[in-house]
Amino acid sequence: MTSVQAGYENTPYPHYIHPLTDVARLAALGQIFGMQPAAPHAARVLEIGCGAGSNLLAMAARLPGSQFLGLDFAGPDIVSASALAAEAGLKNVEFRQQDLLTWQPGDARFDYLIAWGVFSWVPNEVKNRLLALCRECLAPQGIACISYMTYPGCKQSETLRDLLLMRTAGCAGASEKIAAAHQTLDFLDRACATLPPEMAHAGFLRSEVGRIRQKEGHFLLHDDLEVNRDPFYLLQFTSWAGRHGLRYLGDAEFHAMLLENLPAETARELAAMKLGHLETEQMIDYVVNRSFRATLLAGVEATDGALHPESLARLCFQARLQPDGPWQPGDPEGYFLTTGGKRVALRAPVLIAFLRALAEHPMAFTPFAEILRAAQAAVGREFSDDQKALLCRKLLSLYGGRNVEISASPFLPSATLHTHPRLTALNAALARQRGILATAFQEAAQLGQPEQACCARLDGTHGRAELGAATGWTGEQVDAFLHVLRRTGCLAG
Numbered sequence: 001m002t003s004v005q006a007g008y009e010n011t012p013y014p015h016y017i018h019p020l021t022d023v024a025r026l027a028a029l030g031q032i033f034g035m036q037p038a039a040p041h042a043a044r045v046l047e048i049g050c051g052a053g054s055n056l057l058a059m060a061a062r063l064p065g066s067q068f069l070g071l072d073f074a075g076p077d078i079v080s081a082s083a084l085a086a087e088a089g090l091k092n093v094e095f096r097q098q099d100l101l102t103w104q105p106g107d108a109r110f111d112y113l114i115a116w117g118v119f120s121w122v123p124n125e126v127k128n129r130l131l132a133l134c135r136e137c138l139a140p141q142g143i144a145c146i147s148y149m150t151y152p153g154c155k156q157s158e159t160l161r162d163l164l165l166m167r168t169a170g171c172a173g174a175s176e177k178i179a180a181a182h183q184t185l186d187f188l189d190r191a192c193a194t195l196p197p198e199m200a201h202a203g204f205l206r207s208e209v210g211r212i213r214q215k216e217g218h219f220l221l222h223d224d225l226e227v228n229r230d231p232f233y234l235l236q237f238t239s240w241a242g243r244h245g246l247r248y249l250g251d252a253e254f255h256a257m258l259l260e261n262l263p264a265e266t267a268r269e270l271a272a273m274k275l276g277h278l279e280t281e282q283m284i285d286y287v288v289n290r291s292f293r294a295t296l297l298a299g300v301e302a303t304d305g306a307l308h309p310e311s312l313a314r315l316c317f318q319a320r321l322q323p324d325g326p327w328q329p330g331d332p333e334g335y336f337l338t339t340g341g342k343r344v345a346l347r348a349p350v351l352i353a354f355l356r357a358l359a360e361h362p363m364a365f366t367p368f369a370e371i372l373r374a375a376q377a378a379v380g381r382e383f384s385d386d387q388k389a390l391l392c393r394k395l396l397s398l399y400g401g402r403n404v405e406i407s408a409s410p411f412l413p414s415a416t417l418h419t420h421p422r423l424t425a426l427n428a429a430l431a432r433q434r435g436i437l438a439t440a441f442q443e444a445a446q447l448g449q450p451e452q453a454c455c456a457r458l459d460g461t462h463g464r465a466e467l468g469a470a471t472g473w474t475g476e477q478v479d480a481f482l483h484v485l486r487r488t489g490c491l492a493g
């Protein structure tokens with residue numbers, strides 16, 4: 001057993017669910033980047049370094065027609081993941097204790113390959129094996145999603161990691177290491193607080209100290225104090241992937257690729273440099289001091305790499321803009337409020353009608369064709385092909401500005417709340433064993449004590465009064481919590 005494996009077996013990693021790895025989202029991005037990826041409800045999905053499996057379990061429960069395989073060399077995590085799958089009655093997910101270095105996929109091919117929190121934190125031979133596996137077992141239109149630490153953001157914070165490693169080198173066990181790290185962080189925080197403001201490093205160091213201090217012990221151990229923690233520039237990562245026959249498809253956070261999201265003057269100056277798209281993204285990383293990336297890779301021959309706005313007509317949408325005031329089809333402008341409360345004016349009637357129809361079901365992911373029908377009904381006429389093409393281009397731009405969400409999988413929250421509500425089988429198990437819930441948006445909701453007490457009784461046999469008595473909540477508080485669970489797809493039926 002390697003020291004890395006022993007580290008993960010002795011101090012398990014926390015239970016995370018990563019929205020950016022959602023295959024419904026990866027499928028949408030793949031289409032935007034010109035691919036024909038497998039439909040999320042009929043896909044083969046591999047997660048490497050899956051830990052205790054919360055991420056994969058959440059997707060397996062939502063997408064029963066897809067097959068999921070999770071690999072990790074930490075035995076206790078795999079036992080826990082398999083037990084949870086069995087308790088939740090999930091037959092479409094399998095977990096195997098397996099060292100990535102020795103795993104042979106044989107003929108197995110996958111439409112999606114996820115490696116979250118792995119690449120930067122393993123030795124180089126494992127990094128190479130991970131990229132080789134992407135090439136070897138991705139289907140021709142398959143997509144890999146790999147996260148890693150990135151420069152320049154990680155460059156400055158490396159000095160602090162160096163110090164933490166020095167101060168914890170002699171510690172015997174995990175808890176001693178965590179305590180020594182906190183002692184060092186506390187000292188630095190106090191020391192920097194006494195420095196005059198013109199010493200610019202003090203402010204930066206204090207904010208870094210604050211960021212690391214917030215991490216739970218086991219996360220601190222497997223992140224900042226991990227033996228391997230290798231950041232890469234985007235250009236380094238993509239050229240390494242290129243040596244394995246993989247191409248950079250794009251960023252899992254689409255908006256992060258776009259110049260338009262920088263201040264206008266910076267965007268203009270950078271555009272005038274006429275750099276290639278990778279070099280431009282690398283420059284953006286410098287402007288925003290990026291420290292973490294989730295990169296999508298595909299086989300070199302999988303796509304031409306251009307953006308395909310017309311693909312949006314096959315996808316599902318979730319509103320981020322809410323109409324602000326009435327609008328008639330003849331009005332030149334329609335007003336909307338962003339999630340941050342900013343008022344924006346839009347001009348294209350086809351877009352305004354579409355967004356107003358979309359906002360009718362704020363939590364849902366609704367297919368394009370359905371929203372279009374409602375929009376056309378609202379304006380009393382059919383849109384031309386040119387108008388639909390314009391709509392797709394405008395929607396892509398809104399997606400780039402985070403003013404609409406996109407998925408390849410529809411979701412419609414149940415309209416009613418039962419008198420005796422029941423959690424989905426997976427959520428009942430997750431709440432009991434891990435203190436979290438998995439939402440329909442591939443997010444983990446952390447449960448405090450009263451929420452856990454409530455969830456323990458959401459088995460279809462308890463009414464509002466009993467839930468109130470168990471939690472100490474008022475009837476309104478119980479209702480508010482239950483409605484959040486309903487809207488986020490955590491309840492059964």
Ligand SMILES: C[S@@+](CC[C@H](N)C(=O)[O-])C[C@H]1O[C@@H](n2cnc3c(N)ncnc32)[C@H](O)[C@@H]1O
Nearest residue numbers: 008016049050051072073074098099100116117
């Ligand atoms: C930082 S954790 C991330 C876990 C999970 N992906 C997440 O983000 O919540 C890294 C995981 O990779 C696994 N791992 C590291 N090296 C591995 C290897 N050579 N073979 C299999 N799993 C490995 C560890 O056991 C650990 O569960």
